[in-house]
Amino acid sequence: xxxxxxxxxxxxxxxxxxxxxxxxxxxxxxxxxxxxxxxxxxxxxxxxxxxxxxxxxxxxxxxxxxxxxxxxxxxxxxxxxxxxxxxxxxxxxxxxxxxxxxxxxxxxxxxxxxxxxxxxxxxxxxxxxxxxxxxxxxxxxxxxxxxxxxxxxxxxxxxxxxxxxxxxxxxxxxxxxxxxxxxxxxxxxxxxxxxxxxxxxxxxxxxxxxxxxxxxxxxxxxxxxxxxxxxxxxxxxxxxxxxxxxxxxxxxxxxxxxxxxxxxxxxxxxxxxxxxxxxxxxxxxxxxxxxxxxxxxxxxxxxxxxxxxxxxxxxxxxxxxxxxxxxxxxxxxxxxxxxxxxxxxxxxxxxxxxxxxxxxxxxxxxxxxxxxxxxxxxxxxxxxxxxxxxxxxxxxxxxxxxx
Numbered sequence: 001x002x003x004x005x006x007x008x009x010x011x012x013x014x015x016x017x018x019x020x021x022x023x024x025x026x027x028x029x030x031x032x033x034x035x036x037x038x039x040x041x042x043x044x045x046x047x048x049x050x051x052x053x054x055x056x057x058x059x060x061x062x063x064x065x066x067x068x069x070x071x072x073x074x075x076x077x078x079x080x081x082x083x084x085x086x087x088x089x090x091x092x093x094x095x096x097x098x099x100x101x102x103x104x105x106x107x108x109x110x111x112x113x114x115x116x117x118x119x120x121x122x123x124x125x126x127x128x129x130x131x132x133x134x135x136x137x138x139x140x141x142x143x144x145x146x147x148x149x150x151x152x153x154x155x156x157x158x159x160x161x162x163x164x165x166x167x168x169x170x171x172x173x174x175x176x177x178x179x180x181x182x183x184x185x186x187x188x189x190x191x192x193x194x195x196x197x198x199x200x201x202x203x204x205x206x207x208x209x210x211x212x213x214x215x216x217x218x219x220x221x222x223x224x225x226x227x228x229x230x231x232x233x234x235x236x237x238x239x240x241x242x243x244x245x246x247x248x249x250x251x252x253x254x255x256x257x258x259x260x261x262x263x264x265x266x267x268x269x270x271x272x273x274x275x276x277x278x279x280x281x282x283x284x285x286x287x288x289x290x291x292x293x294x295x296x297x298x299x300x301x302x303x304x305x306x307x308x309x310x311x312x313x314x315x316x317x318x319x320x321x322x323x324x325x326x327x328x329x330x331x332x333x334x335x336x337x338x339x340x341x342x343x344x345x346x347x348x349x350x351x352x353x354x355x356x357x358x359x360x361x362x363x364x365x366x367x368x369x370x371x372x373x374x375x376x377x378x379x380x381x382x383x384x385x386x387x388x389x390x391x392x393x394x395x396x397x398x399x400x401x402x403x
Contacts, residue, residue, distance in 0.1 A: 004093040007100045008080060011114045026116045026146050032106040035123055040131060041251050042150055043243060046138035046182050047158030048175070049290045050192065050236045053228055053270055054158050057240045058135050059088055061261030065253045070126030072119065072147070073137040077268050077395040084122040086129050099124045115139050119146040133251055143181020154246045155182045155189040155209075156239050160196055161289035172197040183209040188246040190218075192239040218242045226262040229271035231300075232293050237262055269394040271297055274401045277381040279303065282397055283388040286313055288321040294388060298329045305382035306331040310371050310397065313389040315344040322389070323356035330386070333362045334371045338392050368396035 001007050030036050043058060045051050055073050062069045069087055076082040081090035099121035103112070112120075119139075126134050136147045142157075160176050176196060180203035183189045188210040191200055196213070204211035212218060220238040228236075244253050271294065272282045285294040298307070309330045313319050333353065337346045344352070346364050353362055365371040368387075375385055387397040 001097075001100075004080065004096055007097060008114075011100075011112075011117045014111055014113065014117075022144055023146070023149055025110055025112055026120065026149050028110050029103065029107045029112065029116075030120060030123075030149060032108075033102065033120070033124065035120065035127070036149075038123070038127075038134065038150055040126075040133055041247055042134045042136060042152040043247075044136050044138065044147060044150075044152035044155045044182050045158065046142045046145075046155065046179050047192070048161040048179075048287065049293070050158035050232060051137050052284075053226075053233060053267055054156055054192075054236050054240055055135050055137050056088075056228070056267040057226060057237055057262060057265050058243070059085075060265040061240065061244065061253060061258050062133055062135075062251070063087055064257035064261045064264075067132040067251070068130070069133055069135060070122070070129065070131035071135045071137075072122035072126075074115070074118070074139050075391050077391060078398055080118075083118055084125050086126070086131060091125050095125055095128070096121060099128075113146075116146045119149075123150075138179075138182060142179045143177070145182075148182050151184050151187070152182065153187065153250070154243045155184070155187065156243050157182070157189065157191045157193065157196075157200065158236060158239060159193045159289060160200070161287060173199045176200050177203065180204070183207055185209060188212060188243070190214075190239050190243045190246070192235055194235075212242055212246075214238065224259060224262055227265050228267060230293050230297050268398065269391065272394075274398070275385070278305070278376075278379040278383040278385055280385045280387065280397075280401065282394045283386065284391050284394050285322065285326075285388045286317055286390055288318055288325055291322045291325040291388075294386070295325050295329055298386070303382060303384045305380050305384065307384045307386060308375050308379065309333045310336070310368065310375065310385060310387040310393065311389045312336045312338050312349070312393050313344060314338065314342045315348060316342055317390075319344060319349070319352040320355040323353055323358060326386075326388070327356055327358050327360070330360060332360050333358065334365060334375055335362060336365050336368050336371050336393070336396070338390060368393070369400055372397070372400055 059069050059071045071085045084091045138145045176199035185208040190212045192214045220234040223238045226233045226237045269284045285291045
């Protein structure tokens with residue numbers, strides 16, 4: 001395999017499914033690569049929504065303080081390299097290929113998932129670059145996610161909602177149990193969910209973690225509004241500041257760095273404005289909790305014209321729940337069925353739109369370019385287009401609108 005694309009295509013075929021939870025495989029390979037004990041502070045970020053925003057704020061603040069920061073997030077929007085960033089800059093193809101080569105050599109006959117390869121590669125790259133701190137975003141759940149191989153110095157659980165129910169359970173308590181799996185005895189865990197399931201406090205007490213709960217131990221009072229849009233971002237910022245304060249002994253950060261970091265933070269695909277006249281907003285709202293935040297922002301920021309949705313979502317999401325929340329804010333819908341084994345077909349999307357009680361016009365297109373061409377043709381300067389749902393919607397629109 002000579003290119004990054006070669007490696008990624010090969011990894012995608014290592015398992016029949018892309019999700020295979022468990023830590024045994026990655027622990028074995030990490031041990032062979034001497035990656036089990038990390039020599040720098042680690043901040044672990046889990047939760048249902050807000051993980052990417054939280055990682056972006058942590059990274060920006062730590063950068064402002066002068067630290068070299070390794071940040072691992074998923075999924076990516078345009079290039080795989082976005083997942084592994086050093087000081088917010090994606091690592092290059094050559095470095096990732098070197099990481100994958102080292103992993104492949106060490107694994108022997110151990111099969112690894114796409115995500116396990118990526119997680120090991122990120123940590124390998126960070127150590128090669130001698131970063132001062134690692135910010136690791138949990139991919140799915142927490143307890144059995146590949147990132148949970150390592151003991152973090154402080155953990156953040158942003159929010160707890162129903163998502164990935166086939167793997168995490170269909171109640172908030174069940175999901176909370178999985179999210180709580182990143183906790184460690186004697187270590188601080190910052191929970192940003194204002195009304196978390198009881199399981200969070202129960203698990204913290206059981207293992208002896210130091211739980212810092214939003215609304216009880218800290219609030220967003222006095223926290224400036226970050227550059228990221230949405231009311232919930234102040235809540236996420238409060239989690240970030242609280243987490244950093246737990247590391248003052250090993251990773252001190254000044255108030256000036258916090259203020260400047262929050263003022264200048266940016267993140268693609270989170271209520272991101274990419275076009276004027278008509279205004280185009282991109283957002284990865286793919287579950288009801290995220291859709292509620294997007295709907296609230298739209299309500300607080302009305303326009304004079306009509307609002308059109310460019311929308312699609314994966315089949316294992318609560319499609320009707322998301323659509324029902326957003327329907328009152330949309331004058332028309334433009335849907336593009338996605339590709340892949342998790343994709344929702346046009347028929348499924350149509351049924352879910354009906355189930356959600358959508359009364360406004362619904363149009364279907366074979367690709368995002370066709371959808372955008374149609375919307376732009378009829379849109380006036382005072383109109384708004386909201387492209388949301390799956391990360392694949394945002395990535396597809398970014399390819400069209402952002403060079």
